[in-house]
Amino acid sequence: MPAITWNTHWARPAIDPLFRSAARAYGSEVIGVILTGGLNDGTAGLYEIEQRGGTTVVQDPDDAVSPSMPRSALHHVAVDHCLPLAQIPTLLAGLVAKRDAGALLAQPRPAPARRRGQEMTAEYKLDQPVAVTCPDCGGALRRTELGTLTQFRCHIGHVYTAEVLVAAQFAALEESLEAAMRSLSERGELCRQMADKAQAAGNASTAMQWDAAMREAKERTVVLRQLLEKEWTHPTDREALEASEG
Structure with a gap:
């Protein structure tokens, strides 16, 4: 199954x-x-x-x-x-x-x-999001137009201009990637300890499995580190403003 x-x-x-x-x-x-x-x-x-x-x-x-x-x-x-x-x-x-x-x-x-x-x-899918969510509370954001300024507001009151929202979302993205990288690194260390324990007990086969899990975690940590270290595209204020008005 x-x-x-x-x-x-x-x-x-x-x-x-x-x-x-x-x-x-x-x-x-x-x-x-x-x-x-x-x-x-x-x-x-x-x-x-x-x-x-x-x-x-x-x-x-x-x-x-x-x-x-x-x-x-x-x-x-x-x-x-x-x-x-x-x-x-x-x-x-x-x-x-x-x-x-x-x-x-x-x-x-x-x-x-x-x-x-x-x-x-x-x-996991990559369908179009139903709504943009609030970086502070996770609630859905409603888009409003204030003259030529675009704002996003969640139902409990957090308000962002489009430009501030982009920056806040990116900060939340980096924080999530860092947390995932930390968790993977800790998994790799725990698997290493389990491999050492199995090896000391004479369970070579089990030790190999834990070692493989450790290497897997390290490999996936590298992917996340590369995402964090890469340069990201940040449109200028003018470009972001024009996009928010589009």
Whole structure:
């Protein structure tokens, strides 16, 4: 099964990436089960399972201590089975037995064509930002025009001219890169210590793995250092002003 990246979702751990990964890897062989729980975690993942021909099972909300998750799943997904918790183990055993006997769990459903941006993924992208954010608080900034002067204001009151915002964002960028470089450097040192410990214990194979992780961290630190040391393009005040007025 592909690596499950769950830290991009509010819930910890998140059911949606787990279900998504399982659906992509195993298709119609997957059985997704939603039990008692708050809010709607798992609904999007259960939809992925349903779309790829898997079997969907939801606890009866009237039987759940916290019915929010089951109700959300029933509202948004064409669920195959909805029943009390006490009956779910018997159902699952029966479904698995049928699969092992060669029977289909459900009619295969071809995955629908997806438009760009529909994927519930955790991969990094470079799509156009929805909004420019405040360097101080991270809130979305609203652009306003004050005569010929362009300003950006967040909803709690931070205000920047376009030129000041560019400078503040660049300072925040450098700070983030420096923090990433520090973390990578510390990872390299920790991996070195682990390699030494494994070597002293006679675990040569483990020591080699830690050593490889150390070298990897150092190599990636070099990339960040190069970014920090490179000259960046900083338009003149006149050029920046003209751009902000465009």
